[in-house]
Amino acid sequence: xxxxRLALAASLTAILAIGCxxxxxNGKKPANNPQDPTTESNYTMDRKISFDAIENARELGxxxxxxxxxxxxxxxxxxxxxxxxxxxxxxxxRRSYRLTDVVDFRFPAEAEKDPDRQIPGVRYTHLSTxxxxxxxxxxxxxxxxxxxxxxxxxxxxxxxxxxxxxxLARQLYPAIITDPRSQEYYxxxxxxVLEAExxxxxxxxxxxxxAGLASAFVLAALGADRETIVADFDLSNESYATAISLxxxxxxxxGGNEEALKFIGAMVGVxxxxxxRALDLIDAQYGSLSAYLAxxxxxxxxxxxxxxxxxxL
Numbered sequence: 001x002x003x004x005r006l007a008l009a010a011s012l013t014a015i016l017a018i019g020c021x022x023x024x025x026n027g028k029k030p031a032n033n034p035q036d037p038t039t040e041s042n043y044t045m046d047r048k049i050s051f052d053a054i055e056n057a058r059e060l061g062x063x064x065x066x067x068x069x070x071x072x073x074x075x076x077x078x079x080x081x082x083x084x085x086x087x088x089x090x091x092x093x094r095r096s097y098r099l100t101d102v103v104d105f106r107f108p109a110e111a112e113k114d115p116d117r118q119i120p121g122v123r124y125t126h127l128s129t130x131x132x133x134x135x136x137x138x139x140x141x142x143x144x145x146x147x148x149x150x151x152x153x154x155x156x157x158x159x160x161x162x163x164x165x166x167x168l169a170r171q172l173y174p175a176i177i178t179d180p181r182s183q184e185y186y187x188x189x190x191x192x193v194l195e196a197e198x199x200x201x202x203x204x205x206x207x208x209x210x211a212g213l214a215s216a217f218v219l220a221a222l223g224a225d226r227e228t229i230v231a232d233f234d235l236s237n238e239s240y241a242t243a244i245s246l247x248x249x250x251x252x253x254x255g256g257n258e259e260a261l262k263f264i265g266a267m268v269g270v271x272x273x274x275x276x277r278a279l280d281l282i283d284a285q286y287g288s289l290s291a292y293l294a295x296x297x298x299x300x301x302x303x304x305x306x307x308x309x310x311x312x313l
Contacts, residue, residue: 047059047060047062048235049077051079051085051086051089051092052085052086052088052089053084053085053089054080054081054084054089055206055207055239056078056207056239056240057077057080057207058077058078058079058232058235059073059074059076059078059097060077060218060219060222061073061075061076063219063224063228064228065222065223065225065228065308065312066223067223069312069313070312070313071222071312071313072311072312072313074097074098074199075097075196075198075199075200075311076193076199076200076311077097077199077200077201077202078207078212078215079201079203079207079211080203080204080205080206080207081104081106081114081203081204081205081206081207082102082117082119082201082203083114083115083117084117085116090119093119093122093201094119094120094121097199097201098198098199099119099198099199099201100121100122100123100197100198100200101123101125101192101193101196101198101199101200101201102116102119102125102200102201102202103125103127103189103192103200103201103214104116104124104126104202105127105128105129105185105189105203105204105210105211105214106126106128106203106204106210108126108128109135110204110205111126114205125188125189127185127186127188127189128185129176129179129181129182129204129213129214130176130210131175131176131179131181131182132179132181156247157247157250157251157254160256160260160261160263160264161256161257161259161260163259165263166259166260166262166263169266169267169271169274170266170271170274170277172209173209173213173274173277173278174277174278174281176210176213177213177281177282178285180296183296184297186213187293187296187297187298189202189214189217190218190221190293190297190299190307191299193218193307194307194310202214206236206240207236207239208239208269208270209270212232212233212236212270213278215229215232215233216229216232216233216275216279217289217293217297218307220292220293221290221293221299221303221304221307221308222307222308222311222312223304223308226279226289229289230272230276230279233275234270234272234275236269236270237265237270239269240268240269241269243269244269247264248261248264248265290304
């Protein structure tokens with residue numbers, strides 16, 4: 001890998017790992033946020049969960065599958081990391097969601113920098129689903145001291161107009177879904193969801209890319225259609241809308257073109273376009289998402305049926 005590409009890989013992996021200083025959520029938690037999400041009275045169209053200090057949190061419960069069934073509430077959660085979770089956040093996860101399992105998709109350096117808040121009685125599983133070559137690039141190319149949030153913003157703006165950086169951002173999801181170790185670990189994740197005795201929460205750093213792919217695989221295994229899967233993935237852009245808007249304006253002011261703005265959207269939020277291309281790649285190489293789960297992820301039709309029996313109403 002050239003020095004330029006090594007620096008790019010290191011910088012982009014660092015952004016994925018640590019983020020770029022997303023503005024804190026404004027305002028207080030909504031007064032109607034469910035305290036017991038499993039009761040009929042709390043069935044709402046809004047699946048977002050407003051915690052004190054856990055970003056980009058939502059549940060899959062309430063979504064409908066292609067055959068018209070509904071995913072059970074209060075059991076399948078996705079979010080950003082739990083390093084800053086407050087005592088109230090922990091109590092809600094234990095009582096309202098009966099959390100028994102947390103799956104962390106971050107690589108070791110990420111988890112060591114911002115370790116998850118430990119919740120008594122919860123089993124933690126670490127499954128680093130970022131391809132090793134990207135992790136190695138980060139390890140070889142990073143600075144001695146961890147860059148500040150301001151420096152990450154500068155890195156994003158610096159690389160926004162770089163065609164090589166734009167291409168690396170476009171290739172992130174294909175790199176993950178075709179990597180053998182990532183496939184193995186996502187398969188393990190699905191089995192953890194299948195065998196969980198209570199609520200399951202999965203996350204990466206910001207809860208958008210690696211956690212987003214995990215959610216897509218769960219939804220596919222439960223029988224959701226592509227439109228539902230893509231819509232849930234895209235919802236992370238609402239969580240980070242303020243940061244996307246601020247950085248996009250900076251890039252525009254510097255003369256950034258449409259591709260530069262797409263890069264900002266993909267790195268700070270998620271790229272719906274890149275995700276749909278990844279789904280197309282799965283269809284082209286494996287036939288369907290269900291076949292991809294059964295093939296490289298090792299989560300076959302019988303497993304998928306058991307998952308539906310467990311989590312669908």
